[in-house]
Amino acid sequence: MSANVELDDVWIRFGDFVAARDVNITIEGGEFFSFLGPSGCGKTTILRAVSGFLAPSQGHVRIGGQDMAGIGPNKRPTALIFQNLALFPLMTVWENISFSLEVRGAGKAERRKKADELLELIALPGQGDKFVNELSGGQRQRVAIARALAAEPKVLLLDEPLSALDLKLRQHMRTELRSIQQQVGITFIYITHDQGEALTMSDHVAVMSAGVIEQVGGGTNVYDHPESAFVASFVGENNLFSGKVSKVSADRATVETNVGNLTAATPKRSNGAKLKRGDDAYVFIRPESLKFANGSNSFDNTIKARIVQQEFEGNLWQVFLDAAQGKHIKMSMVNDGQSLGYDSGSEVALGFPSELAVALPRGPLAAE
């Protein structure tokens, strides 16, 4: 059983500080939804408003169509997985998992049975009698998931639960979380500052900055069609060129930058705003969208640059270049078994098609 979650005109203020500003989002039942943003952007605040630990200063939180105002966290159909997991150290694993059943007054046999079932689901059979401190980080992670699922929530809330794990385990747990979500079929709301996590697991991602939802969409949508300078600079890597708009057409804008005129797509923005001639703008182009322009191909944009450094990463070549006025450019090329054909110090021309670049109005960028 899953439920949808609606955030309707939600504002959350702490004194003069606005932690969440006019948040309007509908999260469909059964989907994996992520809030992605840097620390301090208000994403945890929103999670706490959904779980009931915090009341919005204004607006409504609805779960399954029901307004949650005045309903405490212990009465909501949500379960929260904490960043530090918050497992109970003085209880065994099975007591941890079945705590919500204990609360409902279930007998010991029933609780044990449910705990064993869930231990099976999280691939830790037979570990119920251990204490939490006898488990590894990844195992604790799974126990926390099992404990939350035991409450049979309609919505599972996850507050950066993978952040304490090492890289390998984190990647493994992403896959596992996604598969658990598909098995149990309930709504997952996931909070993270790691775009890799958000993009790999989620059906939809909401990118947040300074209390504001910048963009909501599928992973590819957010990555390929950012609607604000913040999203473009926060999600994935991007080369940025700033300048003034010199020409606009239906879906393209040309920006005069210090490396020359660059033409880029102008995405439809949800607030309807369009670039106009003379506006301050940024052009973003992804490192993997840049190619060497060498006569055999032609691009509607080219940039002259000098190769400074090349890094070999196995599957990728990372190429660092300097363009006019010391502008740094990064370019990624798939390693196809052939050498790049250029040495460091070579003067080259880079090209990219305008549809792979985006032109956006100048605005706040993500901190490096």
Place this chain on the structure above:
Amino acid sequence: MIQYFQDFFHRHGTALSIFLLVTVGFWIFLMIVLPQAFMLDFSFRFNLPPAKVGGPEDVYTLSNYKFMVYGSAGNPDSFNVIDVTVFFRTILAAIFVTVFDLALCYPIAFYLAQVAHGGWARLMVLSLIVPFWVNEILRAFAFRIMFGSNGVINSFLITVGIVDEPIDLIGANIALYAGLGYAFILLMIFPLYNAIESLDKNQIEAARDLGSPWWRIHWRVVMPFAKPGITSGCTMVFMLSAGALAAPQILGGPSSLWFTQIIYQWFNTGGNWPRGSAYAIILLVSCIVLVLLMMRLFKVRLGEIGR
């Protein structure tokens, strides 16, 4: 052992090491072990005039302990009714005071440790500490006035109309329990506060999120975590209540006697130090045994209290 001392000296330097060893040694041996050893020795001796001390009559005996249990030779009862009754009543009363203090202090300690913030928390702690600048005797007599038949409490109850006649709060030992309970609240609050303060707030929120009502959060999460603090607070309050003298002397009802008052009488008015020592040792050992039994029952190890 030698290795250990070498490391100790190496780590702290000669001067500090000698200072630490001498002061701690002095404290443990001269202030704790030696006097208690004298008391223990005393308790097994007859009460002899100074001239006969060290003479042929100065031998070890169990008579002082026997007296506590069976009374004097002419005692018509099968055991020493007064002393034994007072002893058990004292222990029970001390347990009552301990439980009362725990019930009173746990919510306060929890509030201070997990809920209150900044200035408000500091103000609360201050208002708990400052009243203890008033010395014990003064406080006890102030309680006596307050709980007296013309005292504030009775006047209030009569004015409000709850009772018609003043209640004998001192005779009913209410003043005594209130006085003892109040005297030791800090000794209960601070260990509890220390224990609860180190509890991760997320633990409480997690339990709440999993549907737990507030009482179960305390029962299953906070209290098990605070068990060492609860034990150390209860131990101190119990020991000090059972061993209190001034409060029972001043606030106790005319019919009630605290076991320490009997001990005091043997030492002071009775001039019988050996018997007083035996009584004191009985109280000490009983209290220790009771505390250890309780710790066993609640599965607390001695080492945990030190934390």
